Amino acid sequence: MKIVVNVSLKAGVLDSQGKAVHHALESLHFNNVSNVRVGKQIVFNLDESDEKKAMADVTRMCEDLLANTVIEDYAIELIK
Amino acid sequence: MKVVILQFPGTNCEYDTQHAFESLGAKTEILWHKSESVPSDTDLLVVAGGFSYGDYLRSGAIAKFSPVMQAVTKYAKSGGKVLGICNGFQVLTEAGLLPGALKRNDSLHFLSKHHHLKVVNNDNIFLEKLCNGDVVNVPIAHHDGNYYIDENGLKELYENNQVLLKYCDEEGNDKNPNGSVDSIAGVCNKEKNVFGLMPHPERAMEKLLGSDNGIKMLQGFLQA
Structure with a gap:
């Protein structure tokens, strides 16, 4: 499946x-x-x-690499 | 005294850093990021400045997964002294060895100039040759030097004397070049063995080149 991850600065962090x-x-x-x-x-x-497994994998990717959760939020989209 | 300097693809301050420490009498070694261990006789490990992995994704984000970083984390957790300068500071925050994060400068410009810094806490090996309130003149050269930490984190930094340096003017008055929270230019961890700063003390070793204030800063590491 195709995955789209959007990363942006957290609300409250000046952009x-x-x-x-x-x-x-x-x-x-x-x-x-x-x-x-x-x-x-x-x-x-x-x-x-498996969507659940995909979501779990991508969440880990975001937490470990794709976003810096000190300053950024991420949103994951799964597209079949 | 042996100083080991990390080199990632894109690091560009390793030889300046080597020159600075050698001029103070230290032995040095440049360690390529593929190494899976830190030399056993290392007294200080420096994550040098530059643009590791081209700053792709975020400054320091890819470097934290280089093979050597596991060894660096182990070295730091067992009390080894680590100094991150500029991109090295970004790598250490990304790796979770220092609190906070570095954002794009408020002005969105790359800044490359001399800047004054005020010593906030000298009760650590890095700044013990200086006094609290001392003003030093050290070059900055960064695009992502805008230090961010949330309110609770900031409170904790102050409570544990982890704020090392703040940007200021020549007289020591607050002057913020990049939007950093409370004008913070450098911090250390709670245990005071991991240090990070955006300015480049290794570029302030010769009066002829604008300032030699970096000598006193780097010398702190050499007496241990």
């Missing part, structure tokens, strides 16, 4: 890139924008048919 993007959007006159966060997306295929 300087998000702030800069927000300013740029405002300068384009999009004044209705708020809470801009810049994150990263990691996409890969996982040779695993």
